[in-house]
Amino acid sequence: MFTLTFLGTSSGVPTRYRNVTSLAVQTTLGRDWWMVDCGEATQHRLQRIPLSVHDLAGICITHVHGDHSYGLPGLLASASMTGRKRPLTIIAPAAIRAWLDATLLHTELFLTYPLIHVDVDSAQRVHQEAGLTITRHRLSHRAASVGFRFALETHKSKLDKAALLAHGVPSGPVWGQLQAGHDVLLEDGRQLRSADFRITRTEQAAIVVGGDNDTPALLEQACEGAQLLVHEATYTEAMLIKAGPGPTHSSVQRVAQFAASRALPNLILTHFSARYHHREGMAELEAEARLHYAGTLFLANDFDSYMLDAAGVLRKVEARKPD
Amino acid sequence: MFTLTFLGTSSGVPTRYRNVTSLAVQTTLGRDWWMVDCGEATQHRLQRIPLSVHDLAGICITHVHGDHSYGLPGLLASASMTGRKRPLTIIAPAAIRAWLDATLLHTELFLTYPLIHVDVDSAQRVHQEAGLTITRHRLSHRAASVGFRFALETHKSKLDKAALLAHGVPSGPVWGQLQAGHDVLLEDGRQLRSADFRITRTEQAAIVVGGDNDTPALLEQACEGAQLLVHEATYTEAMLIKAGPGPTHSSVQRVAQFAASRALPNLILTHFSARYHHREGMAELEAEARLHYAGTLFLANDFDSYMLDAAGVLRKVEARKPD
Structure with a gap:
């Protein structure tokens, strides 16, 4: 149903790792x-x-x-220089639109x-x-x-072959017409309705991608x-307390406890402070998460891809890995 | 005198290579x-x-x-998040200042x-x-x-040891005082003036870094x-003619001819169109340059460093190479 690819997983500043x-969201x-x-x-x-910027339908910005x-400016400019014509949707705070307008104006960018x-x-x-609601x-x-x-x-529809055979309609051009949605008048005078011989399977899934946030319960x-x-999990609970009220981020513990309280089957943590960008740091964060959450858990790395199927797995x- | 490190050498869009x-300029x-x-x-x-952003004195922007x-926005933000206090000079068109002001405002960036x-x-x-004029x-x-x-x-000054020895002043604390710029009264009553025993060597060098430009003679x-x-050398002369008057860039040929006409001893070309970002492409550009310029020539790669010494070599x- 969904494939998520993490393009960046650091909070605040980039590091070498x-x-x-940024997160790419693909759907089926x-x-x-x-x-x-x-x-x-x-x-x-x-x-x-x-993934091509030419297939990018839209960009959602969580905050300024x-x-x-x-x-944004460089991505928009490069899409322009490589010939994009298709409109691009930007779902974002009004200030982002104002900033992009200023960028277009002052840097003489003509999309x-x-x-x-x-x-x-x-x-x-x-x-x-x-099929998609955001x-x-x-x-x-x-x-x-x-x-x-x-x-x-x-919605996926396929021919109900067993029913067709039971009605004495053998495999052939008629099957193709029914599959394509056309009703068919047989030579023996019978009228076959396409809808009667197609099985439609509906699949649903929903994912939630948080922005920076100190209150997961929201x-x-x-x-x-x-x-x-x-969801972001910038640091451990101990570090969150040490950092004080200024940063207004979440700890691993708070996100994990929230996910557990809602019985969410899957949780991916991201947006880690640079202080954890090494094996021991990530192990510390993961240990805190597992203390509070027993579902399927991942701590995202850059370029990680995750697929959520229709069964919720x-x-x-x-x-593709960077070289 | 100067060390130049190329941080980016592509025109228009980044490529994987x-x-x-961007160019870093260090001086002695x-x-x-x-x-x-x-x-x-x-x-x-x-x-x-x-190179640390905390030692960065200023940023010169050639055009918008x-x-x-x-x-700029990310570099300014990261310098802030890692504790820079020292003022940063931005030498740039007024529109860049207006864009940075809009960026600070709309993205709630507090430096x-x-x-x-x-x-x-x-x-x-x-x-x-x-010592430095821009x-x-x-x-x-x-x-x-x-x-x-x-x-x-x-200006580098060193002790004129031969003169000191000729005056019967042996190596010792007196040398240190003279080197530090202090005049010295010897026990025998002689007054030694620091300036008389120091040799000052003045070294000069100048480099020119062009912005995007279709007329090197400027x-x-x-x-x-x-x-x-x-100087930028976006493509070959043939490609420049094919591209027409819109892009207003220089060809390798035009830059090389200009450098030859001014008898410039050293030339570094950069800002190459993505179409040349492979071995054969760069060889084509280099061949065109060498046809017209016989001085010391380099076509810059990302992370290349070049040192210009006081003799103009x-x-x-x-x-350090990326891993």
């Missing part, structure tokens, strides 16, 4: 994909994975801070395609198309921040019926 | 260094070389285009240090300190563009007495 935040609806946040050098990350947005801005404050449902959910951070819920519904409504939460998949 | 434009004056242009992900490049400026903006249009001499020189590009000349003058005045020109030096 992790870039600042087609080639179109979405991006959540776009830190500096996200376009450089895209060069190392098999630079480690979630400074990759070859329209930008469609959807203000995250305009409505809760920020995008809807056949809603935004307010969070608590020192800058106004939101999370996004992607709800997917797909995602309670968003997580209703969701199979996966992706999340697994890490092979993605 | 070359980032967009001390640890302070300067940056010319700051394309997106320049701060990521800095993580791979032994994003491939020369979109790294821990002052930005000092020097408008490239305010005067030709944009910076002067003991001037800007107008170029021709579809956006207003300038080049920068860095003129360096250093740098004639800037190159007067300079030992090195760094330019050589490639070992820099």
